[in-house]
Amino acid sequence: MKNKFIWIILAVFLMAGGAYYKFYFPNSQVALKESLMHTVAAPIDHFMSAGESSCGIWYERLENGNLTNGRSNNSVKKCFQKAFKECNNKNILLVADESATEEKRIIYSYIKMIRGNDQNECIIQNFYEEHSLVAPLVDFPLTYVNTCTVLSDAIYDSCEPLFIKQDRKNRMSDAFYKEESIE
Numbered sequence: 001m002k003n004k005f006i007w008i009i010l011a012v013f014l015m016a017g018g019a020y021y022k023f024y025f026p027n028s029q030v031a032l033k034e035s036l037m038h039t040v041a042a043p044i045d046h047f048m049s050a051g052e053s054s055c056g057i058w059y060e061r062l063e064n065g066n067l068t069n070g071r072s073n074n075s076v077k078k079c080f081q082k083a084f085k086e087c088n089n090k091n092i093l094l095v096a097d098e099s100a101t102e103e104k105r106i107i108y109s110y111i112k113m114i115r116g117n118d119q120n121e122c123i124i125q126n127f128y129e130e131h132s133l134v135a136p137l138v139d140f141p142l143t144y145v146n147t148c149t150v151l152s153d154a155i156y157d158s159c160e161p162l163f164i165k166q167d168r169k170n171r172m173s174d175a176f177y178k179e180e181s182i183e
Helices: 002-024 029-036 042-048 073-086 162-182
Strands: 053-063 066-069 090-098 105-116 122-132 142-148
Touching: 029 053, 029 090, 042 090, 042 105, 042 122, 053 073, 073 090, 073 105, 073 122, 142 162
Parallel strands: 053 090
Antiparallel strands: 053 066, 090 105, 105 122, 122 142
């Protein structure tokens, strides 16, 4: 009787573990952190070694018209927006994978609260990297580190300097002309 009870408990634990791994684990914070651990990008390095508390990883991938989100994207975004309103010392890592779209890029953005300024505005700092997957055309990522007091709706665009917008536009037009000349 005792052995049957132990085997039943073991079977329940195995089924619960299998259900967790199949249904909850994909795109969870643990899975995202594990998959990004070996990715080489400065924003990820800053996130992994951060001293302040974290709201987590916001992840989005668009492929063939299907949008894959991180399991807790909404709560991560709400946590960071609340921290911004209250100017709490927190951070967030944003990953937007657009490798299967016509932009063919991956965006990594690590944003952290620095502190409030003398006008009661919260100062944030954005470590941003945009990797173009059109490899031979652009062999280095579009990168900036900037501070500001405005959190944009698309959080990873926060603190974007004007010269980055212009550089992105130039890269896109250069890539277009190079593709035409190859054919």
